[in-house]
Amino acid sequence: MTTDNIRHRGRFTAFDPITTRWADNDLYGHVNNVTYYAWFDTSVNRYLIEQGGLDIHQGQEIAYVVSSSCDYFSPVAYPERIEAGLRVEKLGNSSVTYNIGIFREGEEQACAVGRFVHVFVNRDTDRPVPIPAGVREALERLV
Incomplete structure (x- = not known):
């Protein structure tokens, strides 16, 4: 896949x-x-909070960032209006890999594209758990 496709x-x-x-x-x-x-x-x-119902304060399942990276293509500066575009690259049992594109308002090519991996764990044990059903449904819409 070309860089332009990844950034679109x-x-x-x-x-x-x-x-x-x-x-x-x-x-x-x-x-x-x-x-x-x-x-x-x-x-x-x-x-995750608004679309998947993740309860970051009281819920038993929480998400840890275990990996992240970013490729930069063009600089952004103040004052600019931008948008973060979100998609799911890979949806596993207890983990999810996101791509986040940073776009200037109205532009077709991202200025930067990040990769972000969450692992869902039990708040008390820190052990991996399946992605909660409501969160999984919301993430499936991004695949």
């Missing part, structure tokens, strides 16, 4: 609007790489 808006299903902040820019005048990871985490967890 049509590969992503759910979109989350994000407004960059003044504090996101670094000394080079663009959004610092660590901020992208915060966007990934926020976008994924918002989806």
